[in-house]
Amino acid sequence: xxxxxxxxxxxxxxxxxxxxxxxxxxxxxxxxxxxxxxxxxxxxxxxxxxxxxxxxxxxxxxxxxxxxxxxxxxxxxxxxxxxxxxxxxxxxxxxxxxxxxxxxxxxxxxxxxxxxxxxxxxxxxxxxxxxxxxxxxxxxxxxxxxxxxxxxxxxxxxxxxxxxxxxxxxxxxxxxxxxxxxxxxxxxxxxxxxxxxxxxxxxxxxxxxxxxxxxxxxxxxx
Numbered sequence: 613x614x615x616x617x618x619x620x621x622x623x624x625x626x627x628x629x630x631x632x633x634x635x636x637x638x639x640x641x642x643x644x645x646x647x648x649x650x651x652x653x654x655x656x657x658x659x660x661x662x663x664x665x666x667x668x669x670x671x672x673x674x675x676x677x678x679x680x681x682x683x684x685x686x687x688x689x690x691x692x693x694x695x696x697x698x699x700x701x702x703x704x705x706x707x708x709x710x711x712x713x714x715x716x717x718x719x720x721x722x723x724x725x726x727x728x729x730x731x732x733x734x735x736x737x738x739x740x741x742x743x744x745x746x747x748x749x750x751x752x753x754x755x756x757x758x759x760x761x762x763x764x765x766x767x768x769x770x771x772x773x774x775x776x777x778x779x780x781x782x783x784x785x786x787x788x789x790x791x792x793x794x795x796x797x798x799x800x801x802x803x804x805x806x807x808x809x810x811x812x813x814x815x816x817x818x819x820x821x822x823x824x825x826x827x828x829x830x831x832x833x834x
Contacts, residue, residue: 618672631808642780644795647805680747690732737768806830
């Protein structure tokens, strides 16, 4: 099952955060949702996961039942151990064979050397891996990642980017960022959002100069 949203509008008071947004995706696609701060990226993601509803009652939201979500501020129970926390979340989510699933994901996201530690002891990079593992517990068809690499050092960046590319081989991934290099390295397609409107929706290969395109469409840096 793919993803299809049409005519999504979101208004908070007089402020229009999303303005008639439409988007579709197919399996195995990694889409970079690119835009300056305040462009509406996080709000759009919250609509996709059901945390916000479109102000427009005629909007269409067709998304897979199984969705994994990593918010920008990754909420974790820091006093818990990594393995304990993931098992706890798996049981809450009624994941089938929770112990087996947790061990598979600990290995897949590269948490094996840290799995015995408390989350409070982990670096930012490993905390992001815990968040990714949690988002993957239900084997989602759609993985939504909001600014997943914020605050990572260069080594952590490379590792998380490689992991996200790998995850995008067998599911839909939407990656929100304001860092252009992220989109170049991880995404098949770029969607540029500014002031709540989609300005560009194209395969990354069709955009010759992403920096110039982004600056021209968003007036970024002015």
